[in-house]
Amino acid sequence: MITLIDLLMIVVGTIFVAGFGIVAGLCIFGIDRKFAAHMQARIGPPIRQPFIDVMKLLCKDSVIPENAVPSIFNWAPVVALASSIVILLYLPLGSIMPVLGGLSGGYGDLILVMYLLTVPALAMVAGGFASGSPYATVGSQREMVTMMAYEFPLAVVIIAIAWRLSMAGMAEPFSLATIAGLTTGVPIWGVVGPVGILGCIILMVVLAWVTPAEVSRVPCDTPEAETELCGGLLVEYSGRNLAMFYLAQAVKTVAMASLAVAIFLPWNISWYVAMPAPAAVVVDFIFYLVKVVVVVFFSVSLIRVSMARFRINHLVTIYWGYLAGLGIIGLLLIMLDAFIKGGIVI
């Protein structure tokens, strides 16, 4: 039973998380551009550049093409941004419990997050088809193919971790509070033995490679390919709608990095250093931000600078073939580890 106080808490929490997601997402885009620039021996734009871009887009006209479906065309960016923020509500931020995903009275778990991660992409696909441009249509089709390609390795990673936690006898293994060790104080690395650690490292690599596809950055930006599709899905979007898609991508990047942090890098400083509760929350939150930046550096910036774009059929081969295969090897290692350890060990 949900009380009025709970409801109020959720509303206030949602507002805070939405603000945090947008600000952090834009900052991370700025940091990513700075990293990329330095790796190419450039100076690069200031870190607040994405904020400037969004402000500029907000003051520009919003052109709606003649043969677009205006309702879907205008609503798709809103849905994309809203659903990206909703993902963040289910993810723990440092040692702060997820707004909607706490263990008691939780409303969703990792499976839900996996489904929610597809919603912004689906909104973009809908917007692309609704804009009535051949480029956007091709982009939408590619986005759907990309989505199918990366879902499988992502599912393998998530199932493997949750299954191992349930074999270790943890209650609610799919809950993100459990996976991030907020309720138990034990991350996945504390559960598995040496074989499982090898498996987890493999799964971590797989997740790091799923991230660029999920947030459609180079080398997986085939649906938006500027040089061949002129922006693909987003080709007809301008002004406010484009800004909203940009924000949605920024928030989704934070969400994806937070997911990786929650699953594989869940340590908090307060687990090891005794400190008063309010200080612990702040310190853990700052540490969480550092971890998010590290994840974005390795799985977005580094990959995007060092690689060219995949062709769409290469992308499917790589994700369904190599990465899914790698994920299944990791899964098998984790299963082996569970049998070696006799199942229930913490």
Place this chain on the structure above:
Amino acid sequence: MKLNRAFSRSLWVFHFNSGSCNGCDIEVVATLMPRYDPERFGVKLVGSPKHADVLVVTGPVTHDMGGRLRRVYEQMADPKVVIGMGSCQSGGVFFDSYNLDGPAEEIIPVDVYVPGCPPRPEAVIYGVVKAIAKLEGLDGGVQ
């Protein structure tokens, strides 16, 4: 039209080849290289005219490209500026050719001219600075 301060710090450029010999196009790409790094001022090349603030037109406008240039210009969201790049925008070797609709200024309003055949990247950057000045004093109009 009210512009906020963010505008001049984030110019997205769309590059349109209306029949150029490719000299200017290569210089556009050279302008974006790490040595000049225009991205540090927020300038970046975008793939769609809908996203762009600046239209860079290279080359004289051939008959085939005339209508398309006008359509691309009309698709761009306001406020926008046009940079005419290369000598072809003011005569050039193809002046008065039978196959031309004329330089870009006969089809769309051109705000800034960058002469040269092809112009050096420094000249293009100077043109972009002029375009920013033009945007800042949009009602005054710096030509």
